[in-house]
Amino acid sequence: MKKVFFLLIVTICSFSFAQETSSIRGKILDGEQFNEPLIMASISINDTPITTRTNFRGNFEFTDITPGSHEIIIQFLGYESIQFTVDVKAGDEVEILETLYAKSLALPSLSKVSSISDVSMSKLELSANKTR
Numbered sequence: 001m002k003k004v005f006f007l008l009i010v011t012i013c014s015f016s017f018a019q020e021t022s023s024i025r026g027k028i029l030d031g032e033q034f035n036e037p038l039i040m041a042s043i044s045i046n047d048t049p050i051t052t053r054t055n056f057r058g059n060f061e062f063t064d065i066t067p068g069s070h071e072i073i074i075q076f077l078g079y080e081s082i083q084f085t086v087d088v089k090a091g092d093e094v095e096i097l098e099t100l101y102a103k104s105l106a107l108p109s110l111s112k113v114s115s116i117s118d119v120s121m122s123k124l125e126l127s128a129n130k131t132r
Helices: 002-018 118-131
Strands: 022-030 042-045 051-053 059-065 068-075 082-088 093-100
Touching (some): 022 042, 022 068, 068 093, 082 093
Antiparallel strands (some): 022 059, 042 051, 042 068
């Protein structure tokens, strides 16, 4: 009888400890490809070594996260990074759905490299007339 009582106590304690940790899961979409899942995007929790990547369906999951406020960073090569804060409560599962968009790259301004002189322009018109 003591063994059964002991096992019951251990089981109840393990359930109470299991509820102290939480999880963060979500899906990352590609805003450039009609919101298709973004494969292998990097998701990390700032100021921790905790990081993961999305699977082929764009899903990810962090388990055993301590309750509190966590800053999430989502990155993918050639895309704008997203950084936001998530409040995690004990025993909760936080769901995230985000879309990444490609970075806008500024092109350098074009400058005039050379110009056609009046002499070469007239030669061009003459050669065009000869071919007709």
